[in-house]
Amino acid sequence: MSKSELVVLGQDDAVACCSPMVREPLGEEAAVDLARMFKALSDPVRLRLLSLIASHEGGEACVCDLTGPFDVSQPTISHHLKVLREAGLVGSERRGTWVYYWVLPAALAKLSSLLQTPAGALPSTAEATA
Amino acid sequence: MSKSELVVLGQDDAVACCSPMVREPLGEEAAVDLARMFKALSDPVRLRLLSLIASHEGGEACVCDLTGPFDVSQPTISHHLKVLREAGLVGSERRGTWVYYWVLPAALAKLSSLLQTPAGALPSTAEATA
DNA sequence: GGGCTATATCGATGGTCATCGATTCAGAGT
DNA sequence: ACTCTGAATCGATGACCATCGATATAGCCC
Numbered sequence: 234m235s236k237s238e239l240v241v242l243g244q245d246d247a248v249a250c251c252s253p254m255v256r257e258p259l260g261e262e263a264a265v266d267l268a269r270m271f272k273a274l275s276d277p278v279r280l281r282l283l284s285l286i287a288s289h290e291g292g293e294a295c296v297c298d299l300t301g302p303f304d305v306s307q308p309t310i311s312h313h314l315k316v317l318r319e320a321g322l323v324g325s326e327r328r329g330t331w332v333y334y335w336v337l338p339a340a341l342a343k344l345s346s347l348l349q350t351p352a353g354a355l356p357s358t359a360e361a362t363a
Numbered sequence: 364m365s366k367s368e369l370v371v372l373g374q375d376d377a378v379a380c381c382s383p384m385v386r387e388p389l390g391e392e393a394a395v396d397l398a399r400m401f402k403a404l405s406d407p408v409r410l411r412l413l414s415l416i417a418s419h420e421g422g423e424a425c426v427c428d429l430t431g432p433f434d435v436s437q438p439t440i441s442h443h444l445k446v447l448r449e450a451g452l453v454g455s456e457r458r459g460t461w462v463y464y465w466v467l468p469a470a471l472a473k474l475s476s477l478l479q480t481p482a483g484a485l486p487s488t489a490e491a492t493a
Numbered sequence: 494g495g496g497c498t499a500t501a502t503c504g505a506t507g508g509t510c511a512t513c514g515a516t517t518c519a520g521a522g523t
Numbered sequence: 524a525c526t527c528t529g530a531a532t533c534g535a536t537g538a539c540c541a542t543c544g545a546t547a548t549a550g551c552c553c
Binding site: 280288 | 384386389391394402406407466468472474475476477
Binding site: 426427437438440444457462 | 531
């Protein structure tokens, strides 16, 4: 943490709200930090895991709920969950026999706000200027 | 494949606005598509490139503006720009001697809305439920 | 304790990726 | 046509990563 003097984006783990990267260039350190989080999202299995956890009732899911819907082995699921956890996107806790995972909303919100486009850029899709 | 009866997200390339993955599980095809876009964002250099392009005056930047701020070689920058373009995050056009790149806001908005957390999850940071 | 189930870790393997130097392609100007 | 400059492509290389089977760890129940 710390590194408190720069004006670059996302320098701490708090929510970098209202500072989309469209506004000002990203600092190098911030870019490294954010790239690590995006890399955690760059796998289809992890993306579905995250979505499965987030949309599960109670906001958390047991690993036993997560191994079923995938074609990959249990160690692979465990690996992907570890990646998500180390990226700060999910939290986990063992309760008795089972281990539960939940999404850390602040992390998602940080990335979401970073990608936010300033104006109502939504209507005109894709190749507007192309 | 197919599994067409589900209510899964983002099955087409339109903007998946208002359908954050926190709401309902991501379909497999949608996950593959989205993972490809997030992978393009999973590199610090690409993240800074994107931010540099987006925040440049006029909303677009010449490649000659982009090779300076990095320690990597010109072919590497060119490679990263290609990755961003093929991920549908930026557009490009040659104008005379120079090639210009600009951000495609709809793509960023799509990812941003996907990561949006439903309620005001912003205030309480991280381990809320832990 | 012994066995059973749920997760995590380990080690190996095949594939993908970031990076480079060298080269090629494209346009402009002389 | 020649040359100069900006940018993309090529081929190689070392690093990283997703995946697996085998094994280890953790907690429950009898």
